[in-house]
Amino acid sequence: MKGDINEKDLLQGLARSDRKAIETIYRENYNMIQSLIINNSGSTDDAKDIFQEAMIVLYEKVRSGSFELNCLIKTYVYSVSRRLWLKRLQQMNHYAPALESLQDTVPVEDEIEENDRINNEFQAMDKAISSLGEPCKSLLEAYYLEKKNMQEIALSFGYTNADNAKNQKYKCLMRLKKIFFAKYKNGNGNE
C-alpha cells in the first residue's frame, strides 16, 4: 500500500511540475530505459531523448485530469519508451529488431499519437516565436511565458515607460497571432 501512495504522490507532483517528483521518477527509471535503448542499437543520447519524451507523455497524461494510471509508473514509462524507440528505428530506416519485452507492457498507442500531435504543435509555436526575431521573441516570452508585468519588462528591456513596451508587445503579438491562427485554421481544416 505504501508503494501505491508513493506513486500517487509522485504523479500529483509531476502534474505540478514539482522538481522533486520529476527527479524521483527520473532517478528510478532512467537506467532501465537506457539499457533498453543501448541494447537495441541506440546511444546514450538516444536514451536521453526517448526517456524525456516518455516523461512528457506521462506529464501530459497526468495533467489531462482524466488520467488514472492502472499500472506502475515503471511499466508505463517502459511501454512508452519502447514504442517510441521502435518508431524511431523505423523512421531511421533501421532494420527493426523484435524488441523483446523484458517487462510487461501496456498499450500506449493513443498517448503516443496524442504526444506526436502536441509535439508538432509546440514545435511549430517555438518556431513561430523564434521567427519573429528580437526583441519580439524575448518580449513575448517574458510577458506570456514568464508572466512578468509590463513595468518589469519596460525596465529590463530599456523602454522609457510601460506604454512603449505595451505598444511594441502589441505589434509582436499581432504577428505571432497571425502565424498561429493561420496554422491553427490549417490544422482544423484537416479535421
Added chain:
Amino acid sequence: MNDIKILDTVERYIRGEMTPDERLYFEQLRKSNQEVDQLVVEHTLFLQQMNRFGEWKNFKQALHDTHLNLSEQGKINSNKLKGKAKVVYMWKKYKRVTAIAATIAGITTVAISALVWSVTPKTDTNELENLKRKLTVQEHKTNQIQSDLNHVKDKVNTSVTSPVSLPIQFKSGGTGFLIDGNGLMITNAHIVKNSKNIRVVNSKGDQFNAFVVRLDVLRDVAIIKIDDDAFKPFTSLPYGIRKTNSDIAEPIFTLGYPRDEIVYGEGYLSAKTGFKGDTLSCQISIAANPGNSGGPIFNHDGEVIGILSAKETEAEGTVFAVQSKYIYQVLDELKKNPLYKSVKMPVRSNISSLEKTQQVKKIQDFIFMVKGD
C-alpha cells in the same frame, strides 16, 4: 492605440483581473459587440495554447536540468559509460558491423586457401592410380605351403632332392585385347613390366601363356603375344583400331576384368588430353576399378579409341586412357623386328551397325584378363 487598449482589457478579462463592476460592464459589451466577443474567444484560445506551450517548455527544461543534476551526482549512468558497460555498449553498437566483417574475412580466407590449393603444383605421386589388380594369392599360398610340406616329407622319406615346380604367384592383373588374329595383344606396360611369367585368360576361363614382345613405359603400352598351343588363332577381329583422335562427348564403353568375370562399363570422352595436359592420353568419364587397366575403350562404332590406363585418385570418375594412335606407333616400332614385319592391325570395325549388346557379344571373346607375377 484603441486596439491596444481593447486587447489589454480582453487580457485582463480573461485572466480575471477585473473588478466585479468592470466585469459586468465588459460582459454587456461582449453581448452587444460581435467583434469584441470574437476577440475574446480567439484570444482565450491563444492564451491557453501559450500557457500550455510555456508549461511544456518549462517541463522540458526541468527534465534537462534533472538529467544534468542526476548524472553529475552519479545517480544515473548517462554518458559516462565505464569498463564493462562501455565494452558491452560498443559491442551492441558494432556487432552487426563485426559480424559482417567476420563473414567477409571468413569468405576471403576460404577463397584464398582454395586459390592457393588450386595453384599449388600437385605432386604426381599417388594421384594417378594405375588400375592394375592385386590378385588374390591366398589360394596359391596355401597350395605352396601344402607343396612345401610334401616337399619336406619327400625329403625326409627319400633324402633325395628333386626339383619341384612351384605354381606361379600372379600379383598383378589387368585387361588386354587382341590386335591381330594370331595372338598379339595390347595391354598397359605397368601391368606386365616386372613380370617374368604372363598368363592371359579369356572370357570363358581358358588360360594361355604369353610373353612381352614390346614394352613402352612412357606411353604405358605393352604388346604381348600369346604363346600357347591351346590358343586357336582367329581369322579376323570384329573391331578396328582408330588412327585419329576422337571428339569430346563421344559416348564410349569398355570391357575389362576388375573381377574374375568380364565387366562392361560406359561413359563419354571428357577431354582430348590426359592428366595435367598429357597429350599422349585423353580423359574419359567412366566407372573404372583396378583390373580395368589395359582394357580397350570403344566408341559406338566399335572402334578402339584408347587403352584405359589410370584414374585420378582425388576425383571419382576421372579416368585416363592412352590414345589409340599410339598403338600404331608402338606397333611400327615392333615391325622393325623381322619376326613381326607382316603384322596388320584392323583399321575398320565391322560391327558398327550392330546394337551395343550385339557388339559386346562379338567383342568379348577378344578381351583377355592379363596376369603377371
